Amino acid sequence: MHNFFRKNGGNIAVAGLLSIVLIICTLDFVDRLTDSxxxxxxxxxxxxGANQNVSAYKPDFPILxxxxxxxxxxxxxxxxxxxxxxxxxxxLGLKGTNYVITNNIGGKGLLTKDELQxxxxxxxxxxxxxxxxxxxxxxxxxxxxxxxxxxxDARNRLIAYGWTNGAxxxxxxxxxxxxxxxxxxDPYITSSTSSQKGLNDFPLDLTHISRQGAGENPPxxxxxxIDEAIKNKQYMHLYFHQIGPQGGLYYPPEKFQKIIDYxxxxxxxxxxxxxxxxxxxxxx
Numbered sequence: 143m144h145n146f147f148r149k150n151g152g153n154i155a156v157a158g159l160l161s162i163v164l165i166i167c168t169l170d171f172v173d174r175l176t177d178s179x180x181x182x183x184x185x186x187x188x189x190x191g192a193n194q195n196v197s198a199y200k201p202d203f204p205i206l207x208x209x210x211x212x213x214x215x216x217x218x219x220x221x222x223x224x225x226x227x228x229x230x231x232x233x234l235g236l237k238g239t240n241y242v243i244t245n246n247i248g249g250k251g252l253l254t255k256d257e258l259q260x261x262x263x264x265x266x267x268x269x270x271x272x273x274x275x276x277x278x279x280x281x282x283x284x285x286x287x288x289x290x291x292x293x294x295d296a297r298n299r300l301i302a303y304g305w306t307n308g309a310x311x312x313x314x315x316x317x318x319x320x321x322x323x324x325x326x327x328d329p330y331i332t333s334s335t336s337s338q339k340g341l342n343d344f345p346l347d348l349t350h351i352s353r354q355g356a357g358e359n360p361p362x363x364x365x366x367x368i369d370e371a372i373k374n375k376q377y378m379h380l381y382f383h384q385i386g387p388q389g390g391l392y393y394p395p396e397k398f399q400k401i402i403d404y405x406x407x408x409x410x411x412x413x414x415x416x417x418x419x420x421x422x423x424x425x426x
Contacts (some may be wrong), residue, residue: 210371216381218241219249221251227398243315276315293312320337334349348423
């Protein structure tokens with residue numbers, strides 16, 4: 143017996159030590175697994191179509207600013223956003239946000255996929271304005287399931303196209319939204335505009351963003367809103383539809399130019415910052 147332990151004791155000791163190490167590693171793995179299940183990441187970075195079912199990014203920090211911030215956005219895929227607004231803003235170094243109706247991409251007189259891609263490549267946010275531009279509150283036959291599909295499927299389309307920067311930023315058609323809708327679509331959005339008009343105080347509530355539409359207001363009125371945001375260090379979300387001389391939802395190009403010239407000048411002198419919705423919600 144003595145000879146057995148003398149010959150094999152070393153092997154037994156090594157085997158015992160390996161068993162202890164294996165037990166420790168197993169316990170550590172179980173602890174890590176349990177921790178990851180109980181404390182999932184607060185945010186998820188969406189990088190490809192394979193991640194379309196990942197919940198939208200949620201910032202875990204307050205949106206603050208020591209000066210005014212302005213976002214310039216456009217609703218409904220108007221083709222003149224590419225032919226008129228985009229080149230004018232690019233010359234001034236300004237980036238915008240496009241809220242697109244995904245089923246209408248490439249429609250007659252509307253933005254094409256290639257045009258949106260070019261704008262995205264230049265730093266614009268390509269964002270969610272639902273699949274078909276339905277009223278999420280009062281559309282005939284609207285159900286919770288249709289609401290979720292309208293937002294989730296549009297987001298998935300944007301992600302599939304590779305437009306991840308902005309896919310979680312949402313704007314409800316007709317600015318019609320309520321708390322029940324927000325509850326339903328929360329997993330698929332990072333931000334949402336509201337039905338309210340006006341300026342926003344910091345810290346910013348990303349799911350209740352008030353907007354100001356240029357509408358038929360002259361540049362002087364829009365500029366007065368900008369000055370108010372600068373004075374009070376507020377956030378202003380200024381939106382347009384189309385840029386052109388036709389009237390209605392078309393804002394005259396020369397008046398649009400006057401507004402963005404003013405915004406660019408105020409950014410240069412440090413009075414405000416211009417951000418896309420993606421930049422705003424990600425603290426960029």
